[in-house]
Amino acid sequence: MPYQTIKGRIGGTLSALLALVTLLVPLLASAADTAPPGSPDALRQGEKIYRSGVLPSGQPLRAQVKGDSSLPGTSFACVSCHLRSGVGSYEENVFTPPITGEKLFKKRDVLFKAGFPISTLRPPYTDASLIAAIRTGVDPAGRTLSDTMPRYPLSDRDAVLLVGYLKYLSSRHSPGFADNTLKFATVITDDVPDNERAAFLGPITQYVKLKNSQSRAFAGRNAAKSRLMAENMLANREMSVTKLSLSVWTLKGDPATWHAQLDEYYRKEPVFALVGGISHRDWQPIHRFCEEQALPCLLPVTDLPVISETDWYTLYPSKGYYQEGESAARYLLGREELASKKVIQLVRQSPEGRALAAGFQQNWAAGKRPLVTVPLAEKAPVTRELLEKIAGADRSAVLLVWAGPEALPALEQLAGARKRPELVVLSSRLLGEATWKIPEGARETTLLTYPFSFSPYQPKRGVMAPVTFTGDARQTLLRSQLPLQGGVESSAALSRALAELMTQALIDLNDNFYRDAFLDVVGAMMEQTFPLYGRVGFGPTQRYGARGCYIVQLEKGDNPRLVKKSGWEQ
Incomplete structure (x- = not known):
């Protein structure tokens, strides 16, 4: 304990x-x-x-x-x-x-x-x-x-x-390991659509079934030699007789009640770790529960993770929307010709908008340059008049619009205006498929944060295998090949990647069934290739696997491509 x-x-x-x-x-x-x-x-x-x-x-x-x-x-x-x-x-x-x-x-x-x-x-x-x-x-x-x-x-x-x-220190096995079984749970909130929930649970559930089938085979009367060989080869017994269990903890209703729901689940069944999980809301209540219980949480699917330099127990695939904001700040700070420009961020008062703004502001402060932040009510419209007003008469302004597709009509109207900003920055993840609908007249002065890998993943024999591109194809890819947001396919792909990561982590755990050791071995593993994010790795203190984001621009034309304007901004 x-x-x-x-x-x-x-x-x-x-x-x-x-x-x-x-x-x-x-x-x-x-x-x-x-x-x-x-x-x-x-x-x-x-x-x-x-x-x-x-x-x-x-x-x-x-x-x-x-x-x-x-x-x-x-x-x-x-x-x-x-x-x-x-x-x-x-x-x-x-x-x-x-x-x-x-x-x-x-x-x-x-x-x-x-x-x-x-x-x-x-x-x-x-x-x-x-x-x-x-x-x-x-x-x-x-x-x-x-x-x-x-x-x-x-x-x-x-x-x-x-x-x-x-x-x-590590004097007794952690809760969640007993009777030769490691107990895991995954958390899914009730805002997740049924098809996405099923897509995530499929691969990770299948992994547990296969692992337990293997354990039963090694435990059989005639399997002693095979089990001994596995133990000698791997220096542990994980690949021989240890079994796994996976419970699904569904959180319902107001996030303010999630902690109490988690307490009840955990009271009935203490688990060794949480693996994966999905929510389209703020992950903060689940994160805090894990910190309090010293309970590892491995790779939850969320765009709204907790950003902390000190918390330990949750390993996220990325920093989500926050990461886009911080990468935008680093990119703009690196462009010397923009040093004298007025920088304004219009922030939709939604969890996504606030996360983008927080990432930008936190990293912009390092450059000690002024920043104007204009809040936008959650349901307030984005109009041309509003954009002209906050940008002012100075055409050299840089305007970050942390809002969704509803901002595009105003940008289209602003494209030919005399007072239009010199540069507009948007989030491709927040726009989703509307990224391809950015008005053509606005594309030349519009940049996008793009937090995904430019090496797309295509289905191949049931796994998401990377497709290799060379030359110009590495810089610009057809839009149908690029991910823009989460969904059924990405949830399934991340679940498969999670299963692969768990396989290696449990081998490396070497019968040290301690929660901190579980996170230690993940931190010591080599980088993995993940769908959506490319190369992902966790150092001993690194809590976010993918640590960068591209700045891109949409080409003109009827079948536009996204073109990289930066490297992997970290």
Whole structure:
């Protein structure tokens, strides 16, 4: 269980006893072989040292790296190499071993490939020998640890806090794994059409059925040799006997009630993670629930994700509408000839319009250039008179219109006007199919944000396989081949991509059935090719897979093409 909930589950007397023990920790650490019980506050302090490299005093942890003097530990926090879950990593030929209590306080054997121990690499750590290793880099067997491992001159008190947290870290399997079954759920809100819901559920449900069929085959009486071969090849049992379950959590009504609905679903059936899911509303209530429960949420289909630099538990395919706004800002800031132009954004007061405006404003502020924001009521019309009024008499204005197809008639009327803006920017995702209906007279001065890959996906033997283009075809493609918004086909394609990602993630999980480890292994995976977004990847702290957007322009003519005016703006 998350340690944040521990405090509520112990009585006042026990809490007082734990607080007293915490005060005696420095005296106990030198003599005891097992860490004293840690209070929730002690665990929080140990976690801060581990994850942030910050001591309880607020000072940075100091780290000594070979060839360097003492450096701030914030640059060498334990999480940087051992990962948030503590299960370790392997990167660029550097093996970082697991440092959870379950591993540290047992002996470590050298293994044959067949899995039989032939010698002991080191005996189990004790509190004292672990603190010594952290400080000096020498393990209980007297071996000097790798130079890639910094040495940390911790005080007795801080060392005990860190060791206490390591004993807690990934000390038991997360909720949602029991009886050799990993339980997952997917969240779908009631605004999603039935055909889109079915398109998403089809591939991911089929994946679970196939995985369980495989598990039953490996568990059969005559499958021992096949199972052993799979375990030896993959160094885990995921591909052999572990089963999966998938529940569908349907959220209904006002989003203000979603949290309570999620609480009820989770109370009845704690799951290991949420996978996928779809909503055309703001994902924020689901995101917050996942943060509170320390519950991973993998690749929900939403154009309105939560934008956060600190939240951990949801991995999004992209930043949605926000990403288009931020890419537009970076593109305009990069055009020096526009530096003196007046920049105005007209913002429809809808979730989509506000997300576009927030992305633009957040990134525009980095250029320290003025910006005028004009709100537009959710149902107010967009007229030529309104556009002329906000643009003013200055024809050099740059006007961002964060509204949908209803703005096109006004742009058509404005196209031949004397006071028309020099440049207009629109969102192709918000326009949808109306992108192809931009008035011809306005196309020369209209740019579009286009957050999708220019490598289209065509059905091929049941999967979405990328089609390769060369030369000019990579720059301009027929409109029938380009995605403009979500729907049945994109939901199905993203569900298939999710199934492929889960297959690799569960193999890499290596029987470490801890939620943080699930996200750690996804963060360590190589980039994947995703429908709509092209190359998608998650680093150790990256929560958004696709991190760019094209700026494009619609050609003139009856069968226009979208032409790239920028690279993949990030």
